[in-house]
Amino acid sequence: MKIKNVMELKVLSLSENESFARSVVGAFATQLDPTLEEVADIKTAVSEAVTNCIVHAYPDCVGDIRITAEISEGRITVRIQDYGVGIADVAQARQPFYSTSKDESRSGMGFTVMETFMDELNVESEPGRGTTVTMTKTFKKQG
Amino acid sequence: MHILVKRQSGFVTAYLSGELDHHSAGDFKQQLDDVIRDIGDSDLVLDLKNLSFMDSSGLGVLLGRYKKLKSRGGSMYLKNPNSQVEKVFNVSGIYNIIRKIK
Numbered sequence: 001m002k003i004k005n006v007m008e009l010k011v012l013s014l015s016e017n018e019s020f021a022r023s024v025v026g027a028f029a030t031q032l033d034p035t036l037e038e039v040a041d042i043k044t045a046v047s048e049a050v051t052n053c054i055v056h057a058y059p060d061c062v063g064d065i066r067i068t069a070e071i072s073e074g075r076i077t078v079r080i081q082d083y084g085v086g087i088a089d090v091a092q093a094r095q096p097f098y099s100t101s102k103d104e105s106r107s108g109m110g111f112t113v114m115e116t117f118m119d120e121l122n123v124e125s126e127p128g129r130g131t132t133v134t135m136t137k138t139f140k141k142q143g
Numbered sequence: 144m145h146i147l148v149k150r151q152s153g154f155v156t157a158y159l160s161g162e163l164d165h166h167s168a169g170d171f172k173q174q175l176d177d178v179i180r181d182i183g184d185s186d187l188v189l190d191l192k193n194l195s196f197m198d199s200s201g202l203g204v205l206l207g208r209y210k211k212l213k214s215r216g217g218s219m220y221l222k223n224p225n226s227q228v229e230k231v232f233n234v235s236g237i238y239n240i241i242r243k244i245k
Binding site: 015016018019037040041043044047048051054055103106107109110112113116117 | 162164165166196198199200202203206226227230231234235
């Protein structure tokens with residue numbers, strides 16, 4: 001599939017950047033002429049992935065989060081990478097309501113939301129090295 | 144993130160506005176806890192009409208407040224979520240616990 005455009009963003013794992021990151025990727029996706037619902041889906045999934053980096057990848061420090069997105073014919077691929085603690089058991093982490101966080105506010109629904117709001121979700125992780133989440137969404141209307 | 148509270152006969156409505164994510168969750172939780180402390184055992188309706196965005200960080204906050212209110216004898220209801228917020232609610236199954244009203 002021919003790539004039409006690419007973006008790359010590096011932010012620190014500060015919660016202020018959750019809104020910034022989802023807005024940037026959402027704005028980039030508008031080049032594909034998506035529906036408002038499709039943009040909201042992408043923003044929600046990005047918000048979940050970036051929040052995971054802040055809460056889980058760098059629990060006691062501030063680190064880098066690298067966000068790249070690629071658009072091709074009617075399709076966006078978003079990659080969110082951290083260099084933090086990593087996930088020992090990805091399959092377990094992806095289970096609905098599973099959370100390692102002691103904070104009662106963490107619902108454990110992050111990966112489930114990403115899966116539901118995007119078409120494809122791939123999670124690669126190595127403990128001590130970091131995690132890369134890759135998500136793809138195909139737009140219904142070809143822009 | 145902003146919460147406006149209106150007391151009606153028999154229940155209290157809290158109008159939420161802004162974006163509810165992990166960044167704003169702490170502030171939101173604090174404000175809602177203050178509301179719950181003040182309303183005693185009245186029922187609480189959360190009007191989400193002006194909540195423009197919510198991710199799963201909001202679910203934990205809402206469930207936590209629901210439990211708190213329930214332990215005091217009150218109930219919590221959700222009202223007017225936009226389509227993005229509604230989708231997050233549906234994925235989570237939160238409506239099995241906190242009822243949506245019109």
